[in-house]
Amino acid sequence: MTAATASASAPTEPVAVVVVAAGAGTRLGYGMPKALVPVCGEPMLLHALRGVVAASSARQICVAVPADDDELAAVCRAFAIELASTEPATTEPATTEPATTEPAASEPGATAGTARELGAPEITVVQGGATRAESVQSALTALKPGTVHVLVHDAARPLTPPEVFHRVVAALRNGAAAVIPAVPVVDTVKSVARTVDDEASVADEVVTGTPARETLRAVQTPQGFDAETLLRAHRTSQTWSEERAAAITDDAMLVESLGLPVYVVRGDARSLKITTPLDLRLAETLVSSLGSPGTILTQPSPTQEPS
Numbered sequence: 001m002t003a004a005t006a007s008a009s010a011p012t013e014p015v016a017v018v019v020v021a022a023g024a025g026t027r028l029g030y031g032m033p034k035a036l037v038p039v040c041g042e043p044m045l046l047h048a049l050r051g052v053v054a055a056s057s058a059r060q061i062c063v064a065v066p067a068d069d070d071e072l073a074a075v076c077r078a079f080a081i082e083l084a085s086t087e088p089a090t091t092e093p094a095t096t097e098p099a100t101t102e103p104a105a106s107e108p109g110a111t112a113g114t115a116r117e118l119g120a121p122e123i124t125v126v127q128g129g130a131t132r133a134e135s136v137q138s139a140l141t142a143l144k145p146g147t148v149h150v151l152v153h154d155a156a157r158p159l160t161p162p163e164v165f166h167r168v169v170a171a172l173r174n175g176a177a178a179v180i181p182a183v184p185v186v187d188t189v190k191s192v193a194r195t196v197d198d199e200a201s202v203a204d205e206v207v208t209g210t211p212a213r214e215t216l217r218a219v220q221t222p223q224g225f226d227a228e229t230l231l232r233a234h235r236t237s238q239t240w241s242e243e244r245a246a247a248i249t250d251d252a253m254l255v256e257s258l259g260l261p262v263y264v265v266r267g268d269a270r271s272l273k274i275t276t277p278l279d280l281r282l283a284e285t286l287v288s289s290l291g292s293p294g295t296i297l298t299q300p301s302p303t304q305e306p307s
């Protein structure tokens, strides 16, 4: 199916959301995994998970946490309980499998059973890897069979408004195999090179070019994919050299490398990635003034251009 021929009224397909939360948060500098750092008193991951649930009808949320983590897995367990106490019961028959036969949610591949029994998305916890791409790969191995669409979302973007998820899912349902949210770049962007010899005493870098700004976008998450395509893209990247693999900064570039189109939908300034202490302060200001992801649904973005 192509984007041009797909029908907007296509039936909904099973969606899973991968939330990557295994990063160290070195640039934030809190001495703990970034996803655990509190945003207005609650772990960043919890804000992100609430945002995913408020926005999407995912049947599974697969969270990649650091290998030596207990605390983020505990956040996931607590969230599954929170969901179970707020979600209406499903019309599907409840599983007869007792929750106690499932592995604890802190174990790789573990599922928090309570939420599943009540029709909320399954929360699955896996061990992340040394890089973001490896964390995604680990989560992909734990997807439920039959998953058709996968969204990959950064725990470090805890304030992504639901509309962004909706745009991504709509593009998938309209036939895209890969779709990313993005915003225009506001600064003039330069390519640079390290200075050498005499120039090095003048400055560290020198400009090599100025790409046309109208053609540039700052890319956000969730990035959405046809599940088979994303799996194929990650499998292919596992054959890449260490140097090439180290340069992977998002999932879309893996699909690009397969020669497939990656479509772009409008992102949102509120979907900022918390990377530095200044980003954290900004996020806290946004939560204080607009509320948490589940409660900022109806607020227009202060920086959004009219659609």
Ligand SMILES: Nc1ccn([C@@H]2O[C@H](COP(=O)(O)OP(=O)(O)OP(=O)(O)O)[C@@H](O)[C@H]2O)c(=O)n1
Residues within 6 Å of the ligand: 020, 021, 022, 023, 024, 025, 026, 027, 028, 034, 035, 064, 128, 129, 130, 131, 132, 133, 135, 136, 153, 154, 155, 156, 157, 273, 274, 275
């Ligand atoms: N090995 C890794 C590295 C990153 N991530 C996740 O990928 C997202 C984007 O990464 P980034 O913001 O760069 O987070 P960190 O890697 O934690 O940041 P830093 O480079 O400052 O350590 C985050 O949600 C992060 O948890 C991950 O799951 N596994």
Ligand SMILES: C[C@](O)(CO)[C@H](O)COP(=O)(O)O
Residues within 6 Å of the ligand: 132, 154, 218, 219, 220, 221, 249, 250, 251, 273
């Ligand atoms: C995936 C991403 O958030 C898109 O902007 C970004 O590329 C992650 O980059 P990082 O290197 O993990 O900070």
